[in-house]
Amino acid sequence: MISIVNITKSFGKKKVLDNINLELDKGKILTILGPDGSGKTTLIKIIIGLLRPDSGEIFINNINITKNISSTRELIGYKAQEFSLYQDLTISENIRFFGNLYSLSGKELDEREDFILEFIGLKSFKHRFAEALSGGMKTRLAIGCALIHNPPVLLLDEPNVGVDPASRKSVWKLLRELTNSGKTIIVTTPYFLEGELSDKVVFIKEGKTVLSGKPKELLENIDFIVYKIEGENLQNFYFDLKKKEFEFKYWLKNEHIRILLSKNEEFSKISEKILVNNNKTVKIDKPDLEDIYLWHST
Numbered sequence: 001m002i003s004i005v006n007i008t009k010s011f012g013k014k015k016v017l018d019n020i021n022l023e024l025d026k027g028k029i030l031t032i033l034g035p036d037g038s039g040k041t042t043l044i045k046i047i048i049g050l051l052r053p054d055s056g057e058i059f060i061n062n063i064n065i066t067k068n069i070s071s072t073r074e075l076i077g078y079k080a081q082e083f084s085l086y087q088d089l090t091i092s093e094n095i096r097f098f099g100n101l102y103s104l105s106g107k108e109l110d111e112r113e114d115f116i117l118e119f120i121g122l123k124s125f126k127h128r129f130a131e132a133l134s135g136g137m138k139t140r141l142a143i144g145c146a147l148i149h150n151p152p153v154l155l156l157d158e159p160n161v162g163v164d165p166a167s168r169k170s171v172w173k174l175l176r177e178l179t180n181s182g183k184t185i186i187v188t189t190p191y192f193l194e195g196e197l198s199d200k201v202v203f204i205k206e207g208k209t210v211l212s213g214k215p216k217e218l219l220e221n222i223d224f225i226v227y228k229i230e231g232e233n234l235q236n237f238y239f240d241l242k243k244k245e246f247e248f249k250y251w252l253k254n255e256h257i258r259i260l261l262s263k264n265e266e267f268s269k270i271s272e273k274i275l276v277n278n279n280k281t282v283k284i285d286k287p288d289l290e291d292i293y294l295w296h297s298t
């Protein structure tokens, strides 16, 4: 459905995207994961035709949209990272405004507005001003606005940044309903857990694809072990570890330190070196997508 072929883009001397290739089938969600500055937004902007790639092509339904930029209007609904709803317009007015931009009017616009209000679960709030909405409601409204012209493809740039975890879940539920009805969705996010909810993930680092695949398969085919160290004074312990410049991968995450070792490295060999004492406990932990990203990208 969507094919991204050899996309490369530089700003001045800086290569921001380096030969990106991706395929996504109809009715699926692709999540682009990567830290700030890795090139996610640049790729999205190229797909919607806001930026021209230096080389490469993008196809949606076999239409070369890099050559037919005008076709992106119909094919794609887009929610930008800094999406600005009109704060002094109501939910209903925001949706109708976007409808006007897509030349919808009269009965057609009324019906579309009604459908979207129902779909995003904001019908009973339709006269509420956008500025008075919670983060999750704003995101749902923004997705509704991007859907106004019923495009087959939806591109959402970091839709859940600044949204609480419960509302993030409701946004993902909405996305899944959309794919069940045949829409194809690309999402960017810095939250690795969101990747697990999608059909396909791609990890991008410094403009390069580190790894891509189905989250379930990536999680089932892991060639490392995650050790979780808990205990008191972990921050100091972590900074002590840093001074020793170990080669293995470790970092401080929430309330613990994570250490990744390949399956043939024995933890006992390093446990002496890192002086895990009585104040610390070591457990094997379930790997997640962030572990996979760090394993492959550092």
Ligand SMILES: Nc1ncnc2c1ncn2[C@@H]1O[C@H](COP(=O)(O)OP(=O)(O)OP(=O)(O)O)[C@@H](O)[C@H]1O
Pocket (backbone or CB within 6 Å): 011, 016, 034, 035, 036, 037, 038, 039, 040, 041, 042, 043, 081
């Ligand atoms: N118009 C531009 N001119 C010059 N450099 C740019 C431009 N747009 C982006 N960049 C640079 O390209 C790199 C990738 O930026 P991009 O916004 O695509 O990353 P990102 O992964 O979306 O990060 P973020 O989550 O912070 O938006 C960054 O180093 C950024 O500074």
